[in-house]
Amino acid sequence: MLTLHGVGLSPFVRKVRVALAEKNIQYEHIPQVPFGQPEEYFKISPLGKIPCLTEGDWALPDSSCIIAYLERVHPEPALYPSDPKEFGRALWYEEYCDTKLVNALTTVFFQRFVRPTFFKQEADEEMIQKALTEEIPPILDYLEGEIGDRAFLVGSHFSIADIAATSPFVNFAHGKEKIDAGRWPNVAAYVERIHSRPSYKPIIEEEMSG
Amino acid sequence: MLTLHGVGLSPFVRKVRVALAEKNIQYEHIPQVPFGQPEEYFKISPLGKIPCLTEGDWALPDSSCIIAYLERVHPEPALYPSDPKEFGRALWYEEYCDTKLVNALTTVFFQRFVRPTFFKQEADEEMIQKALTEEIPPILDYLEGEIGDRAFLVGSHFSIADIAATSPFVNFAHGKEKIDAGRWPNVAAYVERIHSRPSYKPIIEEEMSG
Numbered sequence: 001m002l003t004l005h006g007v008g009l010s011p012f013v014r015k016v017r018v019a020l021a022e023k024n025i026q027y028e029h030i031p032q033v034p035f036g037q038p039e040e041y042f043k044i045s046p047l048g049k050i051p052c053l054t055e056g057d058w059a060l061p062d063s064s065c066i067i068a069y070l071e072r073v074h075p076e077p078a079l080y081p082s083d084p085k086e087f088g089r090a091l092w093y094e095e096y097c098d099t100k101l102v103n104a105l106t107t108v109f110f111q112r113f114v115r116p117t118f119f120k121q122e123a124d125e126e127m128i129q130k131a132l133t134e135e136i137p138p139i140l141d142y143l144e145g146e147i148g149d150r151a152f153l154v155g156s157h158f159s160i161a162d163i164a165a166t167s168p169f170v171n172f173a174h175g176k177e178k179i180d181a182g183r184w185p186n187v188a189a190y191v192e193r194i195h196s197r198p199s200y201k202p203i204i205e206e207e208m209s210g
Numbered sequence: 211m212l213t214l215h216g217v218g219l220s221p222f223v224r225k226v227r228v229a230l231a232e233k234n235i236q237y238e239h240i241p242q243v244p245f246g247q248p249e250e251y252f253k254i255s256p257l258g259k260i261p262c263l264t265e266g267d268w269a270l271p272d273s274s275c276i277i278a279y280l281e282r283v284h285p286e287p288a289l290y291p292s293d294p295k296e297f298g299r300a301l302w303y304e305e306y307c308d309t310k311l312v313n314a315l316t317t318v319f320f321q322r323f324v325r326p327t328f329f330k331q332e333a334d335e336e337m338i339q340k341a342l343t344e345e346i347p348p349i350l351d352y353l354e355g356e357i358g359d360r361a362f363l364v365g366s367h368f369s370i371a372d373i374a375a376t377s378p379f380v381n382f383a384h385g386k387e388k389i390d391a392g393r394w395p396n397v398a399a400y401v402e403r404i405h406s407r408p409s410y411k412p413i414i415e416e417e418m419s420g
Binding site: 047062065068069072084085087088089091092095096099100142 | 272
């Protein structure tokens with residue numbers, strides 16, 4: 001039995017949960033938070049980060065590593081394109097979204113959701129406005145052009161690129177913001193469509209009701 | 211024909227050059243530096259980072275994405291373990307070394323090599339000492355235990371894990387530092403052994419003579 005360590009609110013833990021749901025893999029879920037971790041947690045995840053996947057003594061940190069591993073042991077349905085050039089591009093979108101997009105959107109999430117909920121602190125609205133007006137628009141401009149009017153970010157199938165590109169927008173919603181559909185209509189429609197998948201929807205609903 | 215964009219001194223560009231050499235793939239090399247990039251460069255590498263691989267109109271940034279792509283189009287010799295659990299662990303070591311190890315070792319490289327060479331500035335020795343005494347030792351302790359007395363970081367073959375774990379130590383050498391072989395004998399012997407591979411040695415020699 002696989003065990004997934006990491007609180008579901010993390011955009012990276014959510015990536016893995018969506019991949020597990022797409023592949024219909026059963027797992028135990030331990031909602032480890034990424035601060036104040038017990039010393040034992042660093043033995044399975046040396047940087048203390050979430051998620052981490054374990055099976056007996058074997059441990060694998062990092063959402064990208066975990067999903068690549070799951071593809072090897074449960075190849076169907078495939079979450080990586082079979083065409084090599086599309087495969088490379090899907091990995092690139094995952095990398096871009098796991099860094100640039102997550103950093104920008106989780107600024108809003110951290111200030112508006114994490115600080116009040118977990119640390120009893122007020123949000124820094126100046127930092128939020130800077131993210132909303134300076135950091136996020138160029139990222140959405142880039143994604144708007146890359147997605148265009150296509151159903152998926154890469155090729156003609158749902159892939160790891162779509163998981164990585166849409167997970168951080170759940171955090172944006174937890175931060176009480178949404179994509180301006182007038183300015184970025186392609187991204188807004190795409191994210192809503194991907195979030196409605198049978199694998200994704202129950203995960204978001206569980207978070208929203210939590 | 212493939213074109214690799216990125217100056218060879220980058221630990222990430224070096225990763226790709228070693229992978230290309232291991233697979234005996236010919237390529238054109240454009241030594242793009244990661245600052246003051248022309249506007250066109252952001253069209254192929256949206257974050258402005260190096261390396262980026264191009265073939266005609268197709269572009270792929272990021273060393274991890276590039277090497278994963280190369281494995282798909284030139285599978286032999288394999289740079290990723292065939293066993294799924296070893297495959298996952300190899301990706302994890304790559305992620306750990308590309309972030310934690312690179313950040314720590316390139317502090318020394320940036321201060322002692324990049325600042326004097328490219329910016330005509332003096333090294334910040336206080337920052338270097340902090341890296342050498344506080345940041346780097348726990349990382350070497352971790353790698354020392356993971357490698358043990360084995361030839362390779364994962365399984366019984368050379369892999370992406372070995373490329374990622376050893377490339378940043380070339381930058382450490384450019385920063386006039388080396389691993390204390392008394393304190394970390396396994397890591398010191400391992401890095402020296404991997405750097406001596408026929409794929410790796412000419413790349414390091416070219417840098418050292420540059």
